[in-house]
Amino acid sequence: MRRAAILLLALAAAGPALADPATPPAALANTQLRDPVQEAAARELMVTLRCVVCQGQSIADSDASMAGDMRALVRSRIAAGESPDAIRRWLVDRYGDYVTYDPPFGAATWPLWLAPVVLLAVGALIARSSFRRGGR
The missing domain is CATH 1.10.8.640 (Cytochrome C biogenesis protein)
Structure with a gap:
């Protein structure tokens, strides 16, 4: 049983080394x-x-x-x-x-393109409201 466990561990450890193809x-x-x-x-x-x-x-x-x-x-x-x-x-x-x-830009990627613009707008609104409250 112990030999089988050691063999299994050796095979598992050798897996990444064997992942690359042998072809040039x-x-x-x-x-x-x-x-x-x-x-x-x-x-x-x-x-x-x-x-x-x-x-x-x-x-x-x-x-x-x-x-x-x-x-x-x-x-x-x-x-x-x-x-x-x-x-x-x-x-x-x-x-x-x-x-x-x-x-x-497409149906699947529009959030990637628009998220930075939306985040900048939200940041500007937060900064604006902070400055208004701080000035009073």
Whole structure:
């Protein structure tokens, strides 16, 4: 029984180490394009795209294999002459608005866009009423 528990713990501890695929990264995942203008365009796009695995990092900063695949895709499409906007649209169509740090204004995202304006207005009203009471 004790051996089984130790084996289970060893397998559970090895899980994260086995999570990354054994395949090598995509060709352009960690290699810059030869043309500095194209690499700059790819890099500018990559910092605006969210890693779908890490969620808190852009694909430019993430070490996840999925982010590497997305970097390779961006670089290969930029090298093929595709525009960054077209690549962004393709990724949004494939992964949804979540993949971009700049979600479009729509039915699902209007609270994200309007909340700061509403909070500023509420703050201004509170400040105004505070100043009126303090002056009396």
